[in-house]
Amino acid sequence: MAPHATAPHHAFWPARLPRTLTVPETPLWHNLTTSAARYPHKAAYLFAGASLSYTELLQQAEALAGWLQQVARVEPGERVLLFMQNCPQYVVSCYAILRARAVVVPVNPMNKADEFGHYISDADARVALCTAELAQVVHSANEAQPAHQRLQHLLVTRYADAMPPTDAPDSPMPSAMQAWLRAEHPLPAGATAWAQALQAEHTPAPYEGQSDDLALLPYTSGTTGLPKGCMHSHRSLMHNAVGSGLWGHVGADSVTLGVVPLFHITGMLYGVLTPVLYGSTVVLMPRWDRELAAALIAQHQVSHWTCIPTMIMDLFGSPNYPQFNLSSLRFLSGGGAAMPEAVAQRLKDEFGISFAEGYGLTETSAPSHANPPERAKLQCLGMPMFGTDSRVVDPVTLQDVPTGEVGEIITSGPMVFQGYWKHPEATAAAFIEREGRRYFRTGDLGRVDDEGYFFITDRLKRMINASGFKVWPSEVEMLLYRHPAVLEACVIASRDAYRGETVKAVLVLRPEARGTTQPDDIIGWAKDHMAAYKYPRIVEFADGLPKSGAGKVLWRVLQAEEDRKAQAAEAT
Template sequence: MDRPHHKFWPQRLPRAITVPATSLWHNLATSAARYPTKAALVFFGRTISYRELVDQAERLAGTLQALGVQRGDRVVLDMQNCPQLVIAHFAILRANAVVVPVNPMNRAEELKHYIVDPDAKVAFTTGDLAAELAKASNALEPAQRLAHLIVTQFTDAFDADVSGDEAPAPAWRDWLLARHPLPALDGGEAMHWQDALDAGHVPPPHTVGADDMALLPYTSGTTGLPKGCVHHHSSLMHNAVASQLWGSVSHEAVVLAVVPMFHITGVVSMMHTAIYAGATLVVMPRWDREVAGRLISLRKVTSWTNIPTMVIDLMGSPNFASFDLSSLMYIGGGGAAMPQAVAQRLFEQYGLRYQEGYGLTETAAPSHAQPFENPKQQCLGIPFMSSDSRVVDPDTLRELPPGESGEIITCGPEVFQGYWKRPDATAAAFVDFEGKRYFRTGDMGRVDEDGYFFMTDRLKRMINASGFKVWPAEVELLMFKNPAIQEACVIATKDAYRGESVKAIVVLRPTHRDTTEQQIIDWCRENMAVYKTPRQVQFVDALPKSGAGKVMWRLLQEKEESAA
């Protein structure tokens, strides 16, 4: 059936695609067979070829099997962007296991959940994070702990004396060059990365296929702890292939890999798309505008997936005029709206149209994308290949006409299977609509006469801080562990740079009335990822409650917006 947006569909592309009926491992193996000597990864001047990448992944897969990892087992991957993350990711897939990507900003109290919930016994991490992960494991019951921790140092992948345009930012050097000792892992064993590579174990036969689980990323929500999203090889494969076609990513593409590869966008739209195409990933461990500008110029980057704040920051550099962005053919991303003035400047100076898109962890990143030929600014785009989306009344599920705001629901092969160990949450997340299974995104939007989707509000309670999703319920759950806090309600506050920041409204216990706002903020920094940490704390005598005793967070949020 024709939908309004089909008249704007790129003529070069089919509306639906047939994807390989194989595992994601085959994408790397195929690219390595085709382009063995081609650069797969570049990290501060050090190049890893496709042949080297597949060889190291297979060697690690052999070690994983020797450590007891079997088909379908979940393996934690807790790293900032680096070549070892890509190698370990594909090693886990090669060993027929499941990747559990973890945000490296998480602290021990948060990390416990990512060990216990997926029943993980093996984890990969970097030296700077190993002590925190071991601390989390050691605090668990013996039966819940990690059995093995494989630890790499950043300098395992680049030369410490690198200089010039490909050198790390000066502020990173102490962080990247430090070599950390292996932590004590109670009831288990910590192992050096190189020892795991050199162990000499033969990898197991690769037996998983399209319908096996490949990835278990976690997403938070309105209540409780983060939930694991079950993604088969097939859902990720669809969006990797579709993104390659949509973005015209060829094997000659050079991709700036700065979006975090623990995040679904970085995993699928960037890493898996590039590996499927046989492209080159120029890896940055975190954001720095000067490093990014130099790498785009030097490496002739053609594709850059990002969040808008990165572009704004780069264009604000005093050295911006000296950077050569002429090689860029694609620039786009999501997580937050791109300001129209910045998008216009990009187009006027470089002829680049910023391609905004939309997707969730549950939809393997893009469920909507902008057609290159007919983009609209500050717009989610149109439903992605093989997909359909509607705007419905969230209570009656009646489809709404153009212009009316309702909940966005979506259906397609990229949609996840359901929530790990949470049949109740899975049942609530899907609805039957016109005979098909649609995912309820929880985002409020509208569709225009042309079939383009626009965000209007969030049905779910969520804060968007520079593209990072912060779920107040999760932050509150962690804050209640502070002995000074009797009650806490977390809301969003406006932030000129980040878009939104986290604010906590706190009721102190009578025994801790002398606690300061800064002490609460400092405690939060010690116990949760920095992007979740409240930037503001407000003390009150009591939180407003409904007749049922529930905290009326929406009333507090509306007061904050009125004050702003």
């Protein structure tokens, strides 16, 4: 069954775009060889004052692929762990692993040794590539594994391997970040240095990869159990690389700010795969810093930025934000969390920039939905992209719900993953068949309006039941962002003897409001702006909210802490 030929959103589909894509049948490696042939001297990546051309990217990836095959003895289909912050070596490593016909396993660089061990054992990995400050984490995790499950090869790079010998005196990068990037860290015994592997100039075997080969195994936590690997082929990734570029006006002259972590599926798509396909340039940031981001956008005339909404909120939290020059931005998009309407409107009013929100998951190669820049809606996921069919169904009966009603979003399309690595039961549970088409159950609650635009309500598991009324935390958060004192908000459930559960808001205040705004001020305001069952009865201020490496607010961390407090109180 094909996507609805007369789906409502087709009436608003950008006239410049086709409804479906003709996607190359070649694997991802060919994107690099093609761009290197077309733009040999063009900067592929800019990092800390250094430039890596497409020719250099190709040469380094070839040399590293040769090391993987000849020294580490990596076989086609073998999983290779990649454990780094954003840097050019990350991209070189990705394409080297693909050139060796192996599978990239990106791991969050915030993981500690106890967490990293899961990726060694679950992915059956023998080889890992990491940066020097993380090498001890890998070593400690490896030592804790049974002998037969341990890594056999560890390749280590320093960020300084991709930097100029000395920092430019006028560099916008903070001195503390420069010192962190240039810091020396000892290599674990038996590890191979990055320069040593490249200088050996091993030649890889002739490339014989196919479009349906497994290419990427990113892990997702889901709601229960240990993280599971999502199997993506070259074909599923290629579809979204082509589609996201067309959607966002990407071309060889585009300049992208690469600050979303590359280990995350969004960073992988917009920072590694799509730019190389189109031959554009990426300005890489190793970690988020609002002042540096603004300086780099102005310095390099960044035209494209896919970000996390919390980054925009942080920009507004800077005392220098009125002086930021963001005039070069032509396309600003993001996802991972809903963009508060008040923040998006402020972005439009103060900088003249429209935020085109999108929606996707690790299982869908990042975006399955996006707002067309020509007609973006605020606090909206957008419309299903090329070749994608999405529905809103009752989570129990799996039958379509009427337009405007809340249900679970299910999605089918060429960018959907093949299944969970070594978890056939979880794979079976994640998909349903309808009229000959396979749909992925996203686990997200949402609705679709009469124009075919999708809106998220919340995770299926995240709901507050207050005296029988269902409260969706994200809706309360969006409303709280309208308060002039609120910089960031996270809403969780708090136990209540009368209501069962009540609404609690953990807030970060804007700098100018700290010390003058009290919890009762927020509660009183919320009472005036929200339904009686919905407004927060409890408000707590915090210096910051816990976030994942991809910038998402970790509401479960706050919820778990709240539950622990309640249990302790009941025990006394």
